[in-house]
Amino acid sequence: MDKQPKKTYSFSISKRRKVLTYLVLFVGAFISLLPFIWMISTSLMTLGEALGTAFFPASPQFQNYAEAWRRAQFSKFFVNSLMITLITLSGEVTFSVFAAYAFARIEFPGRDLIFNIMLSTIMIPAMVLIIPNFLTVTWLGRIGPIPWINNWPALTIPFMGSIFSIFLLKQFFAQVPNELYDAAQIDGAGHLRFLFRVVLPLSKAPLMVILVLSFIGTWNSLAWPMLVTNTPDWRPISVGLMNFVDEAGQLIHLTMAGAFITIIPILIIYFFTQRQFTDSIARSGLKG
Amino acid sequence: MKKKSFLLRSITGRQGRRLKEYLTAYIFIAPASILVFLFGIFPVFFALYVSLHRWRIVRGDMIGLKNYGTAVGNLAYVIAFFLGIGALALVCFIIQHILKLKKKHADQPWLAIFPGFLFMVTVLAFFNWFYHALPEVLDIAFKVRGLERGQIVFADFLREALRAEAVLPAWRIFLLALLASVAVSLLIRRLWRNRRNFNYQIFFALGFLALSVGIGLLAFTLQEVAGAYEVALAEGSDPGIWPQVISISAGVLLLGAGYLLWRRAETQATNGGFWLHLLAALVLLVGGWLLIGEIPMIIANGDKQVWDGLKVTLFFSLGTVPVQLTLSIFLSVLLFQKLIGSNIFRIIYFIPYVTPAIASAAVFQQMFSNRHTAPVNMFLRALGLPPQKWLFEPRGVITLIAEYFGKTVPAWMAGPSLAMSVIILHSVWTFVGYNTVIYLAGLGNIPKELNDAAEVDGASGWQVFRHITFPLLSPTTYFLSLIGIIGTFKAFNTIWIFRSNMALGTTDTFSLVIFIEFFEKLRYGYASAMAFVLFGIILTLTLINNRIQGSRVFYG
Numbered sequence: 001m002d003k004q005p006k007k008t009y010s011f012s013i014s015k016r017r018k019v020l021t022y023l024v025l026f027v028g029a030f031i032s033l034l035p036f037i038w039m040i041s042t043s044l045m046t047l048g049e050a051l052g053t054a055f056f057p058a059s060p061q062f063q064n065y066a067e068a069w070r071r072a073q074f075s076k077f078f079v080n081s082l083m084i085t086l087i088t089l090s091g092e093v094t095f096s097v098f099a100a101y102a103f104a105r106i107e108f109p110g111r112d113l114i115f116n117i118m119l120s121t122i123m124i125p126a127m128v129l130i131i132p133n134f135l136t137v138t139w140l141g142r143i144g145p146i147p148w149i150n151n152w153p154a155l156t157i158p159f160m161g162s163i164f165s166i167f168l169l170k171q172f173f174a175q176v177p178n179e180l181y182d183a184a185q186i187d188g189a190g191h192l193r194f195l196f197r198v199v200l201p202l203s204k205a206p207l208m209v210i211l212v213l214s215f216i217g218t219w220n221s222l223a224w225p226m227l228v229t230n231t232p233d234w235r236p237i238s239v240g241l242m243n244f245v246d247e248a249g250q251l252i253h254l255t256m257a258g259a260f261i262t263i264i265p266i267l268i269i270y271f272f273t274q275r276q277f278t279d280s281i282a283r284s285g286l287k288g
Numbered sequence: 289m290k291k292k293s294f295l296l297r298s299i300t301g302r303q304g305r306r307l308k309e310y311l312t313a314y315i316f317i318a319p320a321s322i323l324v325f326l327f328g329i330f331p332v333f334f335a336l337y338v339s340l341h342r343w344r345i346v347r348g349d350m351i352g353l354k355n356y357g358t359a360v361g362n363l364a365y366v367i368a369f370f371l372g373i374g375a376l377a378l379v380c381f382i383i384q385h386i387l388k389l390k391k392k393h394a395d396q397p398w399l400a401i402f403p404g405f406l407f408m409v410t411v412l413a414f415f416n417w418f419y420h421a422l423p424e425v426l427d428i429a430f431k432v433r434g435l436e437r438g439q440i441v442f443a444d445f446l447r448e449a450l451r452a453e454a455v456l457p458a459w460r461i462f463l464l465a466l467l468a469s470v471a472v473s474l475l476i477r478r479l480w481r482n483r484r485n486f487n488y489q490i491f492f493a494l495g496f497l498a499l500s501v502g503i504g505l506l507a508f509t510l511q512e513v514a515g516a517y518e519v520a521l522a523e524g525s526d527p528g529i530w531p532q533v534i535s536i537s538a539g540v541l542l543l544g545a546g547y548l549l550w551r552r553a554e555t556q557a558t559n560g561g562f563w564l565h566l567l568a569a570l571v572l573l574v575g576g577w578l579l580i581g582e583i584p585m586i587i588a589n590g591d592k593q594v595w596d597g598l599k600v601t602l603f604f605s606l607g608t609v610p611v612q613l614t615l616s617i618f619l620s621v622l623l624f625q626k627l628i629g630s631n632i633f634r635i636i637y638f639i640p641y642v643t644p645a646i647a648s649a650a651v652f653q654q655m656f657s658n659r660h661t662a663p664v665n666m667f668l669r670a671l672g673l674p675p676q677k678w679l680f681e682p683r684g685v686i687t688l689i690a691e692y693f694g695k696t697v698p699a700w701m702a703g704p705s706l707a708m709s710v711i712i713l714h715s716v717w718t719f720v721g722y723n724t725v726i727y728l729a730g731l732g733n734i735p736k737e738l739n740d741a742a743e744v745d746g747a748s749g750w751q752v753f754r755h756i757t758f759p760l761l762s763p764t765t766y767f768l769s770l771i772g773i774i775g776t777f778k779a780f781n782t783i784w785i786f787r788s789n790m791a792l793g794t795t796d797t798f799s800l801v802i803f804i805e806f807f808e809k810l811r812y813g814y815a816s817a818m819a820f821v822l823f824g825i826i827l828t829l830t831l832i833n834n835r836i837q838g839s840r841v842f843y844g
Contacts, residue, residue, distance in 0.1 A: 021622050028619055029636045032721065036639070038663060039651045053661050095320040102316035106309060114321065121328035125778050125826055127802045128819040131812055132334035133327055135426075142429040143442050161323025191312055220644050222781040223803060238646050242785060245650045252654045259647040270642045274635055277642075278725050 036263075043068075043257035050253040061253070068257035071248070076232060077240035084155050084236055085218045091160035092214055093207065100169035101195050105181065115170075118163045126223070133158060134227055154228040155236070159218070165210045168280075172206045173199055209280040212273050219266060237262050335816045337422060343813030347423065353512045355817035361590030362529050363583065365516065367824070368509040369533055370540075375502030382495040386488065397488040399476050404492025406469035411497060413462035420458045424449040532586060539579030546572030594818060596793065597801035601777055603704035604797055607712035608719070609772040613765060615716070616723035621753065623724065624731045634728070637721035649714060649785040653679060656710045680790035681706035705794035711786050715779070723768050730764035731757070770833045774826055798822055 042050050044060040069075065102108070103115050137158070141148030148154040176199055184194045200207075222238050229235045241262050248255045270277065339355055342348035356364035390397055428445045450459065477485050513529050520527040546569045553565035588595050619637065623630045640648065655663045656678040665675040674692070681688070684702025704712065734757065742752045780799050787795055796804065802822065806815035 018627070021625065021627065025619070025622060025627075025630075025633050028720075029633055031717070032636050032640055035648060035651045035655060035717075036643075038655060042654070051659065051661060053666060055663075095323065098316040099320035102313040106313040106316070108310045108313040111313070114317065117329070118321065118324050121324060123827070123830065124328065124332060125799075125819070125822055126780075127778070127799050128335050128816075128823050129328065129331045130803075131338060131806055131816050131819065132331035135334070135338070135812070136326070136331065139426060139429045143432055143445070145437060157323070158327040161320045161327065163324055163328070166320060191316075216642060216644075220646065220781065222646060222784060227807065238644065238781075241646055241650065245653070245785070252657075255650055256654065259650045262647045263643055266642055266644055267639070270639070271635075274638070278634065278638060281722070281725055 039256045039260055042253055043260050045253050047251060047253055050256075051250070064253050064257045065261065068244075068254045069261065071254065072240060072244035072258050073232060074237070074240065074258070074261060077235060077237040080234055080240075081219060081237040084152065084234070085215055087152055087156040088159050088218055089211060089214050091156065092162050092165055093210060095160055096162060096165035096169055096210065097195070097200065097207075100166045100173055101191070101199065103166065104170045104173035105176075105199075106191065119167065121163055130223060130227070137228060149228050150231050150233055152234060155225060155234060158224075159214075162210075162214070165214070168206050168210060169203065172203050176202060205276050206280070208273055208276050212269055212277060215269060216266060219262075333418065334422070335819060337419070338813055339816035339820055341813045343816075344810050345812065347426065348813070351813075352515070353509075355814045356821070357516070357590070358814060359591050359594050359818050359821055361586045361588075362516075362527060362532055363586045363590070365509060365513050365529050366533050366536055366586070368505060368512070370537075372502050372505035372509060375498045375505060378498040379495050379502065382491055382498060386491050386495070389484065389488070389491075393484065395482060395484065395488070396480075397482075397484075397492075399480050400485060400488035401492050403469055403473040403476050403489045405496050406465060406472055407489065407493035408496035408500060410462065410465040410469045411493075412500060413458070413465045417455065417458040417462045420454045421450060424452045424455055532582060535579045535582060539576045539582075542572045542576030542579065544576075546570070546576055593793075593796075593801050593805075594798070594821070597796055597798035600704070600708060600794065601797040601799075603708055604712060604715070604779070605773050605776040607704060607709070608715045608776060609769055611712075612716045612719050612723055612772065613768060616720045616768075617727055617758075617761065617765070619720070620724045620727035620731060621757065624728060634725065637724050639721065640718045641722040643718075645718065645782045646785055648718065649782040652710065652714045652717075653786060676706060677790075678710050679707045679786055679788055679795075682790070682792040682794045685709050705791060707786070707788070707791035707795045711783055711795055714782060714786070715776070718782075719772070719775075723772075726768060727761065727764055730761050734760045766833065766836070770830065773829060777822060777826055777829075798825075 038055075041056050043064055044062065045054065045057040045064075046061055049057055103111060137148045137154045141151070141154065146153065148157075180198055181194055184198060189197065218236070220238060221236070222242065225236050225239050226242075229239065232240075241258055244258050245255050248258075338347075340350055340352060342351050342355075353364050353368060356368075360367075386397065389395070425446070428442075428449055431445060450456070473486075473489055476489070516527050516529065549565050549569035549572060553562050553569060556562040556565055587598070623633055657665075658675075658677040658680050659665065660669075660675045662678075664678070668675055676688070682705050684705055686697055686701055686703040688706060690697045738756050738760075739752055742756055747755070776797070778799060779797060780803065783795055783797060783800055784803075787800070798818075799822065802815050802818045805811050805818060809815075
């Protein structure tokens with residue numbers, strides 16, 4: 001406060017720097033968003049405009065979305081993807097919550113060994129697993145009560161045991177203070193009641209992260225669904241979109257509409273949860 | 289009488305509560321553990337089994353290391369040989385560890401050798417059973433063909449499979465070994481009451497296991513090499529595996545010695561000593577490098593697809609990781625200042641990462657289309673440059689630039705194809721936001737006092753960044769580079785979308801080569817072998833990175 005001149009000096013520099021900073025940040029944001037802008041703009045064009053040089057449609061053609069939806073059978077694929085996500089998530093969350101609770105709060109012989117063996121599977125690249133898992137799933141479908149290929153089990157069951165979710169939840173469960181458990185035990189509550197009455201209500205944030213990450217993972221998966229579905233019955237939206245892009249070819253106004261349709265659910269979820277989302281990404285990332 | 293009291297004790301009282309606690313825990317982890325085991329651990333052994341066979345949809349003959357030999361040439365034998373040697377070296381480390389433990393506590397752990405040995409026998413017996421039982425169990429799927437689903441009594445088939453000729457004795461040996469080892473283990477614990485007793489047993493078991501794996505692998509490799517020599521001599525050629533083994537071993541030894549000398553040079557007191565060490569280290573390193581330099585030639589003698597796939601993956605890694613790290617460290621430092629709206633920028637930068645890659649790839653495909661009216665080609669035209677074929681262009685970037693200036697470059701300088709460059713661009717675009725968010729978290733961990741102190745001392749913004757921020761971010765940088773490099777080795781979805789026949793396979797990374805071999809050519813055994821090569825590369829990268837991280841990264 002006593003060095004007035006110096007302060008104004010530094011202020012003028014930081015003002016110039018501020019303008020530069022904003023300029024760079026705006027350019028970055030523009031590049032990040034440019035493909036989206038182009039996609040939305042093209043999806044509202046007529047075919048002639050889309051193949052021509054226009055950057056914006058003369059009049060927005062909203063019926064493109066209806067046509068893309070109809071042509072790509074998106075109503076079918078949307079339902080498929082939603083079902084796959086729901087089944088996977090319900091299994092994954094249930095199993096992970098129980099396993100993470102045991103790993104975090106119960107002492108039993110072999111706990112660290114089992115957990116570390118399970119954790120080491122994160123290192124294994126998917127390409128090593130995809131062939132034997134395909135053989136396993138085919139085998140299970142042949143001998144089991146229901147077929148697995150072209151059906152929900154092959155698309156969901158292998159993803160229900162997720163060590164990533166267990167790891168994330170375990171980190172969180174371990175932070176619940178021991179005093180709470182002691183108090184609950186005095187009140188006569190066992191592990192189950194403690195888990196459902198105390199731990200889970202405290203763990204909304206990590207559960208949210210698991211829900212969102214698994215949702216995105218299921219929505220994005222391509223290689224495995226391509227492998228285990230060969231009819232549209234259970235094919236998810238990712239494979240549906242890929243096939244539509246191949247089929248529609250030069251009808252790019254329709255493919256862009258289709259691409260945008262598949263992005264919308266993810267964007268909605270992202271905007272509602274972005275705070276927890278980026279935070280947990282940063283935290284899980286730094287922990288490695 | 290005594291037994292009854294033990295039973296009584298175990299279901300009531302403190303002991304009983306503890307047992308109930310264990311049981312609860314095992315029930316809690318059972319579903320997740322079974323699934324992780326079935327789809328995450330078991331497949332590794334299954335894939336190894338598949339990779340040792342000729343396997344096109346259905347299992348064919350066992351052909352040993354031939355699939356690996358086809359993929360990476362003689363390097364397969366060299367690596368198998370090295371793995372055997374490595375297992376034997378592990379035995380030495382374990383013995384050293386046991387001796388150290390013994391000396392430290394003045395124990396006499398030799399009794400623990402017996403249960404250790406039996407544990408090893410048990411593990412081997414289990415894998416022996418696994419090896420014999422797997423084909424029988426797999427064949428159930430063929431036996432039930434043509435039966436109605438309701439009629440299948442799976443338990444009967446399974447019993448039949450597990451009672452097959454070779455399987456049952458293997459199972460009995462396993463059970464016998466298991467019983468014997470548990471009994472002997474308990475007996476030794478009674479005989480020698482020591483807290484570390486069981487630890488010694490485990491260490492001895494690991495030592496014996498490494499020993500048997502090492503000897504087994506060496507014997508297997510020798511047999512395979514002998515077979516390869518036989519085949520080659522019959523054809524009148526010389527496979528030259530032994531000279532390669534010797535030269536590569538010498539190269540690795542020289543590199544190791546050179547590295548040690550290099551490290552010692554830093555601690556030399558006198559100037560002369562420092563330069564002498566450095567010179568010697570350099571000579572050793574160059575010599576080792578020359579000897580190891582044969583490796584690419586050996587791989588090039590293998591499958592050309594593997595070689596090309598590795599090259600494309602290398603371009604992909606080198607093209608994406610440094611660029612996205614530079615961009616994101618820059619953006620994160622800018623965003624870290626107290627700015628109005630920095631949160632909005634963060635949200636925007638992260639959008640590409642959450643967008644389904646298939647959708648964003650479809651958009652990039654059209655933006656980088658070969659049409660003259662596609663956005664990027666229009667942009668080029670506005671700059672006065674000729675339109676490009678982008679994803680349909682197999683020629684290298686450097687070749688194209690040189691051509692524009694009317695020059696030609698040799699083939700080895702062509703660089704990644706233009707099609708690959710689009711994929712690199714898309715990857716950078718996708719991951720800059722993710723890296724920025726993690727860098728921001730890293731910046732948040734740097735104590736603010738350090739920056740303030742430096743500024744008080746009159747350091748410029750760039751100096752603060754160069755000497756304080758950047759070194760303190762090194763753990764984040766290492767983490768992100770490892771994740772990025774491994775990510776490029778694993779990448780599949782987007783490249784599969786971008787892939788076109790016109791690019792002549794110049795966009796097929798190693799992962800793609802494996803998937804195509806499996807999905808389109810249906811050569812399961814060969815694809816599994818290639819997948820293990822990929823696994824080996826990723827493991828090696830991780831280990832090297834961990835080593836560097838241990839010695840070079842500054843943790844604040």
